[in-house]
Amino acid sequence: MGHAVPGCALCEGEGGTLIxxxxxxxxxxxxxxxxxxxxxxxxxxxxxxxxxxxPAERAHCMEAVACVEQxxxxxLAPAKINLAALGNMVPHLHWHVIARFEGDSHFPAPVxxxxxxxxxxxxxxxxxxxxxxxxxxxxxxxxxxPG
Numbered sequence: 741m742g743h744a745v746p747g748c749a750l751c752e753g754e755g756g757t758l759i760x761x762x763x764x765x766x767x768x769x770x771x772x773x774x775x776x777x778x779x780x781x782x783x784x785x786x787x788x789x790x791x792x793x794x795p796a797e798r799a800h801c802m803e804a805v806a807c808v809e810q811x812x813x814x815x816l817a818p819a820k821i822n823l824a825a826l827g828n829m830v831p832h833l834h835w836h837v838i839a840r841f842e843g844d845s846h847f848p849a850p851v852x853x854x855x856x857x858x859x860x861x862x863x864x865x866x867x868x869x870x871x872x873x874x875x876x877x878x879x880x881x882x883x884x885x886p887g
């Protein structure tokens with residue numbers, strides 16, 4: 741555990757816009773059209789499965805996921821937060837933390853499903869405008885976590 745794997749997108753790059761980096765994990769904002777509040781918690785070391793982490797590492801990882809969720813809820817008041825750890829396409833441990841809104845193009849289906857309606861660009865712009873304050877609060881909250 742811990743070595744970079746050639747060809748792994750999350751070993752070779754950040755995986756999106758870096759928001760915060762700690763010793764064991766980082767948080768990025770993904771560039772996913774239609775979903776401005778789409779974040780990932782990425783384990784820095786290359787591991788494919790959550791069970792490869794020690795109990796303390798698993799706890800640290802899930803606390804970071806919960807922290808991202810709490811900050812998204814506080815700043816955006818979404819209808820729902822979606823959490824996912826698939827890794828089928830990129831087998832490097834990462835959690836998707838996605839703020840969802842009833843009017844988003846895919847709601848209530850997953851963001852990976854077929855769109856159900858056109859994007860609401862005005863709503864997306866309002867979310868995007870809130871991201872700087874959200875991300876400042878997120879960095880502060882993550883920096884206070886142990887580990």
